[in-house]
Amino acid sequence: MTPKSHGTKADGTPITDESVEALADEAERGYDVDELLRRRGGRPAMGSAPSSVESVRLDPELKRDLLLRAAKDGISVSEAIRRALREYVKVS
Numbered sequence: 597m598t599p600k601s602h603g604t605k606a607d608g609t610p611i612t613d614e615s616v617e618a619l620a621d622e623a624e625r626g627y628d629v630d631e632l633l634r635r636r637g638g639r640p641a642m643g644s645a646p647s648s649v650e651s652v653r654l655d656p657e658l659k660r661d662l663l664l665r666a667a668k669d670g671i672s673v674s675e676a677i678r679r680a681l682r683e684y685v686k687v688s
Contacts, residue, residue, distance in 0.1 A: 600613050602616060652677075662677070
């Protein structure tokens, strides 16, 4: 008999009845809160304090140029914007 699957984990492995049972057993035993806090995920820090998200409007041509430059440099659009802003504020 094939084990019932409840979907897949992020890495692609199936979530079976057995894995659900194992997770439930672990939860019933309780978790080490300090260990969970140490393993917390999320985005890595970018500076001395939490980062802010800023919104900016771009015309289609500027957006296209930004996408092309980021792809050429092998970086994200966000990183390209951060680099451009750093250069801008250095000059002023």
